[in-house]
Amino acid sequence: MQMYDLPDARGHFGPYGGVFVAETLSHALDELRDAYQRCRRDPAFMAEFHNELKHYVGRPSPIYHAGRCSAQLGGAQIYLKREDLNHTGAHKINNTIGQALLARHMGKKRVIAETGAGMHGVAAATVAARFGMQCVVYMGSEDVKRQLQNVYRMKLLGAEVVPVESGSRTLKDALNEAMRDWVSNVEDTYYIIGTVAGPHPYPMMVRDFQSVIGEECKLQMPELTGRQPDAVIACVGGGSNAMGIFYPYIGDQNVRLIGVEAAGEGLASGKHAASLCAGTPGVLHGNRTYLLQDANGQITETHSISAGLDYPGVGPEHAWLKDLGRAEYVAVTDDEALKAFNDLCRLEGIIPALESAHAVAYALKLAPSMSKDKILLVNLSGRGDKDMQTVADRMGIKL
Amino acid sequence: MSRIAGCFAALKAAGRKALIPYVTAGDPLPASTVPLLHALVEAGSDILEIGVPFSDPMADGPAIQRSSERALKNGIGLSEVLNIVIQFRKNDSVTPIVLMGYANPIEAMGVEKFVTAAQAAGIDGVIVVDYPPEECAPFVELCRKAGIDTIFLLAPTSTDERIRSVAQAGSGYLYYVSLKGVTGVKSVDAAEVAAQLPKIRAASTLPIGVGFGIKDAESARAISKVADAVIIGSRIVQEIESAGAELAVARVKALIGPIRKALDA
Numbered sequence: 001m002q003m004y005d006l007p008d009a010r011g012h013f014g015p016y017g018g019v020f021v022a023e024t025l026s027h028a029l030d031e032l033r034d035a036y037q038r039c040r041r042d043p044a045f046m047a048e049f050h051n052e053l054k055h056y057v058g059r060p061s062p063i064y065h066a067g068r069c070s071a072q073l074g075g076a077q078i079y080l081k082r083e084d085l086n087h088t089g090a091h092k093i094n095n096t097i098g099q100a101l102l103a104r105h106m107g108k109k110r111v112i113a114e115t116g117a118g119m120h121g122v123a124a125a126t127v128a129a130r131f132g133m134q135c136v137v138y139m140g141s142e143d144v145k146r147q148l149q150n151v152y153r154m155k156l157l158g159a160e161v162v163p164v165e166s167g168s169r170t171l172k173d174a175l176n177e178a179m180r181d182w183v184s185n186v187e188d189t190y191y192i193i194g195t196v197a198g199p200h201p202y203p204m205m206v207r208d209f210q211s212v213i214g215e216e217c218k219l220q221m222p223e224l225t226g227r228q229p230d231a232v233i234a235c236v237g238g239g240s241n242a243m244g245i246f247y248p249y250i251g252d253q254n255v256r257l258i259g260v261e262a263a264g265e266g267l268a269s270g271k272h273a274a275s276l277c278a279g280t281p282g283v284l285h286g287n288r289t290y291l292l293q294d295a296n297g298q299i300t301e302t303h304s305i306s307a308g309l310d311y312p313g314v315g316p317e318h319a320w321l322k323d324l325g326r327a328e329y330v331a332v333t334d335d336e337a338l339k340a341f342n343d344l345c346r347l348e349g350i351i352p353a354l355e356s357a358h359a360v361a362y363a364l365k366l367a368p369s370m371s372k373d374k375i376l377l378v379n380l381s382g383r384g385d386k387d388m389q390t391v392a393d394r395m396g397i398k399l
Numbered sequence: 400m401s402r403i404a405g406c407f408a409a410l411k412a413a414g415r416k417a418l419i420p421y422v423t424a425g426d427p428l429p430a431s432t433v434p435l436l437h438a439l440v441e442a443g444s445d446i447l448e449i450g451v452p453f454s455d456p457m458a459d460g461p462a463i464q465r466s467s468e469r470a471l472k473n474g475i476g477l478s479e480v481l482n483i484v485i486q487f488r489k490n491d492s493v494t495p496i497v498l499m500g501y502a503n504p505i506e507a508m509g510v511e512k513f514v515t516a517a518q519a520a521g522i523d524g525v526i527v528v529d530y531p532p533e534e535c536a537p538f539v540e541l542c543r544k545a546g547i548d549t550i551f552l553l554a555p556t557s558t559d560e561r562i563r564s565v566a567q568a569g570s571g572y573l574y575y576v577s578l579k580g581v582t583g584v585k586s587v588d589a590a591e592v593a594a595q596l597p598k599i600r601a602a603s604t605l606p607i608g609v610g611f612g613i614k615d616a617e618s619a620r621a622i623s624k625v626a627d628a629v630i631i632g633s634r635i636v637q638e639i640e641s642a643g644a645e646l647a648v649a650r651v652k653a654l655i656g657p658i659r660k661a662l663d664a
Contacts, residue, residue: 010533020502020529022458023565024576027556166464167454176457183458184580186556283502283529284455296476297507298454 011200118150120194195238199286210244425475443659451500583633
C-alpha cells in the first residue's frame with residue numbers, strides 16, 4: 001500500500017467525502033477549514049489540546065487485559081482500551097475539547113451540536129460550560145423520549161436541548177436541524193459535529209482529534225505485551241471511535257482493522273444500521289459515503305438497540321478503507337451485543353456502553369478461533385450507565 | 400436557444416421581470432401537481448420550479464420540509480416527478496421547467512439515466528442544492544450536452560472566487576439566495592440584495608433570480624427592481640398546505656395574480 005495521506009485538499013477519500021452542501025454553507029466551511037489548518041500546525045494550540053486531554057479528560061486512558069474473558073474463551077487474548085474511563089464516560093469528549101478550542105480560536109461564542117443517544121450532546125454541553133460558551137443541542141424527539149437522563153444532564157450543564165420533530169425524529173434529523181441553525185447563524189455560531197461524517201473538514205478534523213486513542217495504544221501495547229495487536233476492533237455508527245483507534249494503525253499492514261456495525265434484528269430483517277455491510281454509496285449530510293437508502297434514493301430509517309449506532313450513513317474514510325480492503329466491516333445483532341454486555345459485566349466488572357458492546361461481541365466471536373498467543377485490542381468507547389433503562393426494558397425488568 | 404434563455408430574452412424585450420414559483424411535486428396529492436402547474440402559468444408565471452421530494456432536505460425550512468414529507472408519504476420519488484412533467488408537457492410545450500432537489504435521488508437513479516430521462520420529459524433546467532460546481536463537473540457536462548441548464552445558488556456569503564466558479568458552471572440563470580438561512584423563514588431585505596448584485600453581474604451575464612424570503616406583492620416588486628426574476632417557494636407551499644387539495648388551485652391563483660400585477664406595474 002502506498003503512503004496513506006488522505007483526504008485530498010477538498011476532503012476526498014477516494015470517491016468518498018467531499019463538500020456536498022448548499023452554497024449558503026460554503027463560506028463557513030472554507031473558514032473552518034482554514035482555521036483548522038492553522039491550528040493543527042500551531043504548537044501552542046496542540047499543546048493546549050493535549051493539556052486539556054490530560055488534566056480535564058484524564059488521559060491517557062489505560063489498556064486493560066480482560067483476563068477472565070480471554071481464559072473462558074480459550075483463544076486470543078482480549079485487551080480493552082478504556083475510553084469509558086474518560087470524563088463524561090466516552091471517547092466523544094476528545095473531539096469536543098478540540099473543536100471547542102477551535103471555536104474559541106475563531107471567536108465564536110455560541111456552539112451547537114446534534115446528538116442521538118445524548119453522549120455527544122453531553123460532551124458538547126460539558127466543554128461549552130468549561131469554556132463559557134452558549135450551547136444548543138438538537139436531538140430527535142424520539143431520542144429525547146428514549147434518553148431522558150442525558151437530556152437532563154445536558155440541561156444541568158447549561159445547554160438548551162431542542163427536540164427535532166421533522167423526518168424520522170432521530171439522529172439524522174437532528175443533524176439536518178443543526179445544519180439549518182448553522183446556516184442561519186453562521187457569524188457567531190460554531191457547529192460541533194460529533195462524528196467523522198459531514199462535509200470536509202469535519203471527517204478529517206474529528207479523526208485527527210480522536211486519533212489520540214490509537215496514538216496511545218501504539219505506545220501502550222508494546223509496554224504491556226511487547227508488541228502491537230493482531231487486530232484492532234471498534235464499533236461503527238458514524239465511526240469516530242473506530243477512526244480514532246484505526247488511523248494510527250493504517251500503515252501497519254500486520255494489524256487487522258475490524259469495524260463492527262449494528263445488525264439490529266439481523267441484516268436480513270431490514271431492521272439494522274449497517275451502512276457499510278448492507279448499504280450503497282450516495283450523498284447525505286455533506287459527503288459521499290455508504291448509505292442505507294431505498295431504490296429512489298430516500299434515506300431509510302434504521303434500527304439498533306444502541307442509539308449511538310442508529311445512523312443511516314457512515315464516515316467517508318471508513319467507506320474508502322472498506323473499498324481499499326484495508327479495514328474489514330462486520331455486523332453483530334442486538335442480541336449478540338446484549339450477551340457481550342452481560343458477559344463483560346459478570347466476568348470483568350465493566351459495564352460497557354451498548355455501542356461498545358458490539359465491538360466486544362465480535363471479539364468474543366473471533367477469539368476462540370485464534371491461538372492463545374494472539375492479541376485482540378478492543379476499543380471500549382464508552383461506559384454503559386446511560387443504557388440501564390434500555391437493558392432493563394429489554395429484559396422485562398422495571399427499575 | 401434554450402427555453403429558459405428564450406424566456407428571459409422575450410421578457411427583457413418586453414421590459415418585464417420573470418416570476419418563478421416553486422411547488423413540491425406530489426403535494427398535497429400526486430394528482431394535484433399538474434393542475435397546479437397549469438394554474439401557475441395562467442396566473443402569470445414564466446418559469447416553473449418543481450421540487451423533488453427528499454427525506455433529508457437540509458437547506459429547507461419547515462414549510463418545504465413538511466411538503467416533502469407529505470409528498471414522500473404519497474409515494475412520490477424522482478421517477479414520479481418525471482412522469483408529472485411528461486403529463487404537464489402534453490398541454491404546455493412552452494413554459495420552461497426546472498427541477499429542484501438534492502443529489503442523492505439523482506445518484507440513486509444514475510446520473511446519465513436521469514439526464515436522458517429529464518431531456519425526454521421536457522425538463523429545461525436543474526438545481527441540485529447540495530451539488531456545488533466543484534463536486535459535479537461530469538453532471539454539468541452531461542446536462543450541457545443534453546441541453547439542460549444547470550442552475551447554481553449564490554449566497555450573501557459567497558466569495559468572489561466562488562461567484563466566478565458558479566458563473567462558469569452555471570447556465571439558464573443564477574439563483575441568488577437573498578438571506579442567510581433556510582427557505583421561507585425570514586423576510587427579504589431588498590436594499591441588501593441590491594448592494595450584493597453588482598459583483599455577481601460583473602462576473603456573469605446570466606439573468607439573476609432572487610429567492611428565499613419573498614412573501615408578497617410588495618417584497619416581489621422591491622426585488623424585481625434589481626433582479627431579473629423573482630422566485631417564490633415557501634409562501635406558495637404554505638398556501639397549498641393550508642388550502643388542502645380541493646382549494647389549492649384557486650388559492651394559489653389568488654396568491655400569484657396580485658404578485659404578477661405588482662411586477663408589471
